[in-house]
Amino acid sequence: MAKVSIMQRVKAQLNQLPPGALVGYADFVQEPGQFAAVAAALSRLSKAGEIIRFAKGQYYRPHLSRFGTVPPSxxxxxxxxxxxxxxxxxxxxxxxxxxxxxxxxxxxxxxxxxxxxxxxxxxxxxxxxxxxxxxxxxxxxxxxxxxxxxxxxxxxxxxxxxxxxxxxxxxxxxxxxxxxxxxxxxxxxxxxxxxxxxxxxxxxxxxxxxxxxxxxxxxxxxxxxxxxxxxxxxxxxxxxxx
Known part of the structure; x- marks a missing residue:
């Protein structure tokens, strides 16, 4: 599967998740051979500010309140x-x-x-x-x-x-x-x-x-x-x- 398809899948699934939900590589693909592509997609989205890295291999879509970014529950x-x-x-x-x-x-x-x-x-x-x-x-x-x-x-x-x-x-x-x-x-x-x-x-x-x-x-x-x-x-x- 092309990297662009992985990116599209990652973004589509992230948009369906509630803010604060933690996700990892296995939440997007099941084949370990595709984890590197997912990791690259998540890394790019993190650098763009669309998601936040919580821990190694774990990210979440932030929710902004008047007090700032709300972390995962x-x-x-x-x-x-x-x-x-x-x-x-x-x-x-x-x-x-x-x-x-x-x-x-x-x-x-x-x-x-x-x-x-x-x-x-x-x-x-x-x-x-x-x-x-x-x-x-x-x-x-x-x-x-x-x-x-x-x-x-x-x-x-x-x-x-x-x-x-x-x-x-x-x-x-x-x-x-x-x-x-x-x-x-x-x-x-x-x-x-x-x-x-x-x-x-x-x-x-x-x-x-x-x-x-x-x-x-x-x-x-x-x-x-x-x-x-x-x-x-x-x-x-x-x-x-x-």
Whole structure:
């Protein structure tokens, strides 16, 4: 197939895609022998400003807002990274999650991805934090709430009191089975400050069994300075939270 035909095919398919969708060579042709022609076409379109290079072999058609070029969605980025990292289900952590949960209005310039090890050569808009291997996809929402507890003092444009109030509401909406799973996940991979905070919140629901299980994992002599008021967390002293 002539290069001009490849270019026509590439442009036609790009025009049918929503802005922000990530595409690679295999999205245009199936024969590896034609990848070089597709790569050349995408490179020319990138230089012309019609598409933007996101990573090696990955491009997207930009969408312009009054704030500038809108990058690909987190979901699109994670789908691509998941294919390259081999994780069961790559999941976002950090500010992008806190924004989606309504905890902050800040929009991150970088998406943080949980990974079993730090990874290099990722797209510049992506970084990784080390977390245990994901066991099942249904754990992702629970793990993201545990990330909230882990970062309760570091979430921008809010306060620990506001975050804790929101988490308390979320915990009350969980089924008993989901709460049990949350406690199990917290016991396995959440730092002590997050386990103490979750235990105090569960105790107030009340979920005495879950709270007791978490208390057993804590050092009774450790104090956790989280900046949470007694008004929001009345039992904070019993959990050595300040």
């Amino acid at each position: 987190d979901q699109a980025v994670l789908a691509v990274v998941g294919a390259t990292t081999g994780q069961l289900v790559p999941y976002a952590t950090g500010i992008s999650v806190y924004n989606r949960l309504g905890l902050t209005t800040q929009v991150p310039a970088v998406v943080t991805l949980a990974s079993t090890r730090r990874r290099r050569n990722l797209p510049r808009r992506l970084r990784t934090v080390v977390r245990p291997a994901l066991e099942q996809a249904s754990d992702v929402p629970l793990l993201q709430w545990l990330e909230v507890l882990r970062d309760v003092r570091r979430i921008p444009d809010t306060s620990p009191d506001r975050v804790v109030t929101r988490v308390a509401k979320e915990l009350r909406l969980l089924t008993p089975a989901a709460r049990r799973r949350l406690v199990a996940l917290a016991s396995q991979q959440t730092p002590p400050r997050g386990r103490a905070l979750l235990g105090a919140l569960l105790e107030n629901i009340p979920n005495k069994k879950g709270a007791a299980a978490l208390r057993q994992t804590l050092n009774p002599l450790t104090t956790y300075r989280l900046g949470i008021s007694a008004k929001v967390l009345p039992n904070r002293a019993a959990w050595h939270i300040q």
